[in-house]
Amino acid sequence: MPWGDWQFWIVTLAAIGALVWLVKLFKPRKKRSVRTSLTIEGDRPTRR
Amino acid sequence: MSATTRGTEPLTSPRTIAVLGNPNVGKSTLFNRISSARVHTSNFPGTTQDASVATNADSTIIDLPGIYALDLDTSESSVCRRVLKGELAPRGLEAHVPDTLLVVVDATNLMRNLTLVGEALALRLPTLVVVNMTDLAARKSIVIDTEALSECLGCPVVSCSARTGEGIQNVIEAMSDPRVPDRTPPTDLDALELWSEDIYAHVAAPQASVLHDRLTDRLDRAFTHPILGVFTFALVMTGFFYAIFKLAAIPMDLIDAWFGTLGGWIGSLLPEGAIRDLLVDGIIAGVGGTVIFLPQIVLLFFMLALLESTGYLARAAFVIDRVMRPFGLSGHSFVPLLSSHACAIPGIMAARAVPDPKDRLATILVAPFMSCTARIPVYVLLTGVLFPDRPSAQALAFTGCYVVGAIAGLLSALIARRTILRGRSRPMALELPSYRTPDIRAALMLTLDRAKVFLRKAGSMILAISIVLWWLGAYPHSDPPMQAVELREQAAVVVEGASELEAQADEIEARASVERSFLGRIGSTIEPVFEPLGYDRQLTIGVLASFAAREVFVSTMAIQITGSDDVEDDSIVERIATAQRDDGSPLFTPATSWSLLIFYILAMQCLPTLVVTAKEAGGWKWALLQLGWMSGLAYLGAAIAYRVVSIIG
Structure with a gap:
């Protein structure tokens, strides 16, 4: 392996980054919670 | 789940307008007409449904999936119900009850569409009903009295033709003044249908054009005939694929040449070394190898959208339903499997439209059997190796590859439906839309959107x-x-x-x-x-x-x-x-x-x-x-x- 070649390290880092990105893509994501606004009969409540 | 409250201070967030309607009522065409703002496709979290969302400074318009009824047990109906109740919003938007509900109905099929309007009115949201396709209704001599309809529904009603743009300005103006309906439609389905019939009899003056109906009936008889329909379908599909492969050849060559030039240019700019090799032989060659198929994918979606807007695709799905039934699939799987011939990714995504969950899963599982464009270079190489200097034998072998792939897919679907996905599939319920002139603008917008999704994913x-x-x-x-x-x-x-x-x-x-x-x-x-x-x-x-x-x-x-x-x-x-x-x-x-x-x-x-x-x-x-x-x-x-x-x- 060309350990002394700086270009080797750049392309290896790029390959590792791509691999990590692929693994992250494969990993199932957790469902995000859904934010909702409080409404009363379809209208937003007024502050008293 | 967190909740937020808003006070008496003026609302700074944009007004949310949800667009609801039956399939094939020109909902998306109307959406494209009224949304001059930035449009993007977003999916609903936790679901497989997408929606087009248009945002500008003062409003956000959400084009909901087309549905026949709100209370159906389908993914599309569930999404619409939850959005209208304020429980769900497309990714990136805050979920709350829409400020305006815009219900789109087809003027040529008003009675059937009114049942969904009845369900929408029961939600008691500020509502506006848009009677679309007035141009087609006029051709059929159907006149809708929008004032009488507004009186019956208890909310504003405007008419337009989204395809021609006639009346769009009225729709835009009316959108700022929706009203919570002051009529209460029945909740029972049978009573709702009677209610729709009564209203239709009151507001519509149908004077059916005998000539038009005769032509539609004749076309329907030909396109849905067990033998003639399949023959027509084969003819249309042959022309469809021929056009895709023929027309895509030139841009594909251009893209190929462009990536070649880019690789050569970068190769000449950078000194010899690993970075140059990675850029030229890895990134440009790899990405170029995928992007080269973009013209075929773009053409496929554009032509599919055109075919759909003419009303033929619904007839083709009806004909293919008979062919697919013995294999445990329905006509709903036709478009996803057809799309898979360009690329399995959009094909699998198109399976969202299959309402039966088991049908949908079976369609997703067998979609990659359809010969996609990525297989073409391999087929070309191997048929060339097998039959050198015999182009007719090469073409026959090439066609055979597509046939073998389709048969393997259908047989695999049959095995899946008899084993892991056992159970009766739902009968295909499909409303045959009127024949129309293709909507090129809507087709272009859909194509652009799909091209972006393909390139991104x-x-x-x-x-x-x-x-x-x-x-x-x-x-x-x-x-x-x-x-x-x-x-x-x-x-x-x-x-x-x-x-x-x-x-x-x-x-x-x-x-x-x-x-x-x-x-x-x-x-x-x-x-x-x-x-x-x-x-x-x-x-x-x-x-x-x-x-x-x-x-x-x-x-x-x-x-x-x-x-x-x-x-x-x-x-x-x-x-x-x-x-x-x-x-x-x-x-x-x-x-x-x-x-x-x-x-x-x-x-x-x-x-x-x-x-x-x-x-x-x-x-x-x-x-x-x-x-x-x-x-x-x-x-x-x-x-x-x-x-x-x-x-x-």
């Missing part, structure tokens, strides 16, 4: 895969073989033929480099697994490298055999065809070529498709099942093909 994945594969193929470095060193020494002293000797040395070095790389070593280790299929080390590397994307097979073989991935060069394809194994025997015997052809027709060999299957089917178990089934079938089919052809000779 497939392109980014291919980029990462290309980088990883390039690295595995490039390292570790090895000393040049003695033969190559000798050739270079000869080239340095001879006067004529030096460049040929250099080229030969390059070829030997490239072969040795791939052979000794990590990828090559993996190939040598796994070679015994593919021996029953007739593959040597080089073919094993080709098959392994193309695991992520099947089109990579051709360029991998070119790199291994010639040291160049320029497969456009005829002499290189010829050299691949006449290449030899390490023992000096031909690489592509007839038995090996048939075995490879069968393997690539049936094998999964597409990582992005697997990822999309996992996302759309709801888990990796389905993607792994798809991979296992397709790979197993491909292995078995290729082994049988190899044995049979070897015996026949």
